[in-house]
Amino acid sequence: MKVSPIRKYLREERLPTIFCPGCGLGIIINATLTAIDQLKIDMDKTVMVSGIGCSGRIPGYIKVDSLHTTHGRAIAYATGIKLANPELNVIVFTGDGDTGAIGIGHFVHAARRNIDIKVICINNLNYALTGGQFSPTTPKGAWTYTSPYGNIEGFFDLCELAVVAGASYVARWTVREVYNLINSIKKALKKKGFCFIEVVSPCPTNFGRRNKMETAQKIINFFKEREIKVKDAKGLDREELRGKLIIGEFVDRELPEFTETYKELILVSQKKFKEPEKPGLAWIELEIRY
């Protein structure tokens, strides 16, 4: 029997997972570990961090240094880890509630600093672990336990937020596009900077069943019907994009990375003490870089 190349990365003694049938998290774990395997990432030098929600459980199933932290704070914990030891690969698994609501501050500020953290945000369109309440990414009109007459709130585009905040790499896929997702994760792992990959993922138990999509297949068909590629969405106005799910790479750019800049700051601070007669010169150089 052929053994999957990702099996060696799993804490097999913890299987099966707590995930529901039809959940997309398994596909995302598979895609991430495939990218890690193909790039031969050193798992001894990797840390996976998560917050609270279904996505928060991912690192616990992987043989790696891992932190299952508090709701919304995974990116802040990851910031401390990466700054304290920039040699570590820091990967964050988070969800739409974690990143789009309670922890949105850490998300946009980490993107602003452009710190070398790879965030995989699993957007299952609702708060699922708490039983199915609407989240900042729940589509308008959707039925959830806290929107029993239909969701009247607008949809947050987390990828657009990451772009304007200053991330190096931003992409969105659904679990349908597994190979694109693997490639995006590989790109992010190789890149130096804040990388944000949103994966739209089916939650049949809490989102699907209440919205006439009781199987994963029906939700995936719902994604398929609405998908539009980034390049095709360009030039379309808000009205034309209503109800569409934009997928693809939003941005892939070279920007100064925070831990690298911090290393320069250490040199500046040390030089500054040696040359007190010329304070500020190095700072002007740093400003020009921006």
Place this chain on the structure above:
Amino acid sequence: MSNQRGKIDFLQGNDAIVEGALLAGCRFFAGYPITPSSEIMESMAAKLPPIGGVFVQMEDELGSIAAAIGASLTGVKAMTATSGPGFSLMQENIGLAIMCEVPIVIVNVMRGGPSTGLPTKASQADVMQAKWGHHGDGEVIALSPWSVQECLDLTIKAFNLAEEYRTPVIILSDAILAHLREVVTIPDHEEIKIVERKYPKVPPEEFVPFKADESLIPPMATLGKGYKIHYTGLSHDERGYPTDDPENYRKLIERIIAKIRNNIDKIASWDVKFVEDAEIVLISYGSSARAALQACIDARKQGYKVGFLRLITIWPFPEKIVKKISENSNQILVLEQNMGQVLHLIKETVEEGAKVYFHPKLGGEPFTPQEILKQIRRITG
């Protein structure tokens, strides 16, 4: 004044905390500006980069403590500093540090509350929050300096205790000490005792991350060393894996409380004076104790038999000394800048028959020896 050899300087309390932290080996600071603690982060911003340390100004206090805990897990001594409102925001993550047993030092420069309260003036009203602010059970260590010198000395002690017991340690300073300037001895590095955390002695495949020996404190593996530890705020077993087994939860919580409470005699310290013949003992801590000691000295000159006890460790609460004092003197006057917090612990602890009086001070101004003296006269009649 410490007897150590070192450099003499004239510092404010906030700066002394930074000197103490750097001497103790702190190389990571994450914070968010807040009065009256901001000088701590300003000083860290200037002093950490030249020595290769990390300073980061986070987007809020939740992020500050989270980043500091993350840094500590990589084996770096880490700290954050704040005041009341920020301390409230940190509570959930203090709980995580307790649950995951992560060493970290948190400075809370207390100001008047609740809410925005008195941002520039002192209080001692976060004593209970330091222990009970996070949800759930648990145990923390909290130290209360009364001088600028002690701001330095207790910060070194805080790092040592955090590393030794794998726990958050809280320094309860206040707005008076923060900006009070006094002569300080900054000890030479060789003069101070530094405690490093216990690391695993076995290879990763043999290491059980939350299995403790009789010390109840498991050795701690550093992230990125191949140990592949899973840390979770969920109730977890000795392997670190989540479980909601009731027996496992009970054992875990009992252990993280006992690892501190069992060592209360090693952890707790206090300052006691003139109690042998005292008919009334003043109990205070932090900056309030300065006026209390003066009042005690003044009262003795006037013939009153007054004793003095200053708590240096607030948590775990040093019950033994309070009990002992109440055996000799059956009148106790508690002095703190709040409506009564340590008061309740003292009432709970004293011998039967001992009378506990309370004189609160609100508004941010320090106690004066005269007002305390007035209370002593009133009580002793």
